[in-house]
Amino acid sequence: MLTIKEAREKTYEELSTLSFELRENVLDMIYKAKTGHIGGDFSVMEILVTLYFKQMNIGVENKNDPNRDRFLMSKGHSMEAYYAVLGAKGFLDIQEVIEKFSTFGSPYIGHPNNKLPGIEMNSGSLGHGLPVAVGMALAGRMKKRDYRVYVVMGDGELAEGSVWEGVMAAGHYKLENLCAVVDFNGLQISGTTKEVMNHENLKAQFESFGWNAISVRGNDVKALNEAFEKAKEETKKPTVVIANTIKAYGLSFAENKVAWHHKIPGAEEYEQAKTELRTRKEEVSHE
Numbered sequence: 001m002l003t004i005k006e007a008r009e010k011t012y013e014e015l016s017t018l019s020f021e022l023r024e025n026v027l028d029m030i031y032k033a034k035t036g037h038i039g040g041d042f043s044v045m046e047i048l049v050t051l052y053f054k055q056m057n058i059g060v061e062n063k064n065d066p067n068r069d070r071f072l073m074s075k076g077h078s079m080e081a082y083y084a085v086l087g088a089k090g091f092l093d094i095q096e097v098i099e100k101f102s103t104f105g106s107p108y109i110g111h112p113n114n115k116l117p118g119i120e121m122n123s124g125s126l127g128h129g130l131p132v133a134v135g136m137a138l139a140g141r142m143k144k145r146d147y148r149v150y151v152v153m154g155d156g157e158l159a160e161g162s163v164w165e166g167v168m169a170a171g172h173y174k175l176e177n178l179c180a181v182v183d184f185n186g187l188q189i190s191g192t193t194k195e196v197m198n199h200e201n202l203k204a205q206f207e208s209f210g211w212n213a214i215s216v217r218g219n220d221v222k223a224l225n226e227a228f229e230k231a232k233e234e235t236k237k238p239t240v241v242i243a244n245t246i247k248a249y250g251l252s253f254a255e256n257k258v259a260w261h262h263k264i265p266g267a268e269e270y271e272q273a274k275t276e277l278r279t280r281k282e283e284v285s286h287e
Contacts, residue, residue, distance in 0.1 A: 001060055001090030007053040012222045013285055015053055019045045019221065020281035022084035023250055024274065025094055029080045031270050033102040035110065039260040040154060041081035043185040043218070043245040048085045050224040051150055051181075060090045063118060069147050070120055070136050074129020075154035075183060076111035077262075082119075083108065091118035127160025129153060130180060134166045137178040137238075148232075152181045156188025159197040164209075170238040171210030178238040179231045184218065185247040187258045206240045218243025250280050 010018070023042055030036030052058070056069040073082050083101070087094030100106040107113055111124035120136075123129055133151040140147050157163060170178050182202065186193055193199060203213040212234045216227040224243065231239035247261075248254035251273050254263075265273055 004059040015049050015221045016284040017281050019049050020277050023277050025084040026080045027273050028098050029101045034264050035102050036080050037077045037262045039247040040078040042249045043247050044078050044183045045081050046219045046221050047243050050221050052085050052089055054225045055228045067145055067147050070149045072129045072133050072151040073112050074123055074151050076123035079111050086118045126157040127162040130163050130166035134170050137175040149178050155184045155193045167209045174236055175238045176235050180240045182242050184242050185245045187247045189261045212237040212239040215242045218245035219249050
């Protein structure tokens with residue numbers, strides 16, 4: 001189990017390497033269970049790793065502390081990536097998760113389950129995470145807590161009206177302790193986000209609601225960490241980090257392909273994926 005201090009001492013190279021190690025856990029989970037969302041899991045991984053290992057004041061040692069940072073996985077279908085990160089932080093036994101994921105009666109279901117340690121809220125129906133995060137941020141202000149609230153959304157999720165009610169409220173209340181992250185991979189279950197519900201001017205959209213908006217390379221731990229540090233400097237507005245990611249990042253045969261939103265790899269694809277992930281892990285460890 002890594003403490004918060006130990007996690008923050010990891011280098012960018014170590015965290016990039018960890019991101020590919022955790023993708024192997026996700027791959028094993030999905031291949032064994034024959035269900036899951038590999039595309040979004042792989043696009044969001046560096047975002048989760050950066051938050052949990054560099055940014056957030058949250059770990060097993062302070063999981064019940066009222067001043068802990070709060071994290072909400074609004075794009076709940078990327079739960080496999082979330083499991084992998086919670087396992088790496090010591091909240092869960094990742095081998096148990098791999099064995100029991102999506103089996104009958106298992107607590108390790110395909111969306112966040114707040115009966116498990118480290119998970120603040122259930123999610124799955126898209127559009128709920130940001131409004132709840134707004135409430136948590138307001139509560140923190142009212143109780144004079146110093147925690148920050150982080151919420152990860154998908155770009156396809158932005159078609160939900162409740163998201164924009166949350167955006168409006170956060171801007172109105174100037175919730176500087178709130179940071180939203182959009183996993184902007186350009187694809188959703190039914191096609192490209194540009195075709196389904198276009199958000200090409202997303203930065204300007206958030207800014208028009210009174211937000212601080214930062215656009216960043218979303219599969220780059222160093223770039224993400226710098227963006228989150230800038231977000232902490234904003235004292236009068238909520239911040240959105242628009243993380244420009246690649247769907248199914250790390251798999252040559254799946255990257256940027258809409259079918260891999262929830263496609264399950266076959267035996268040959270599984271072996272190829274294992275090889276590619278280990279190669280990428282070796283490459284980033286020497287960058």
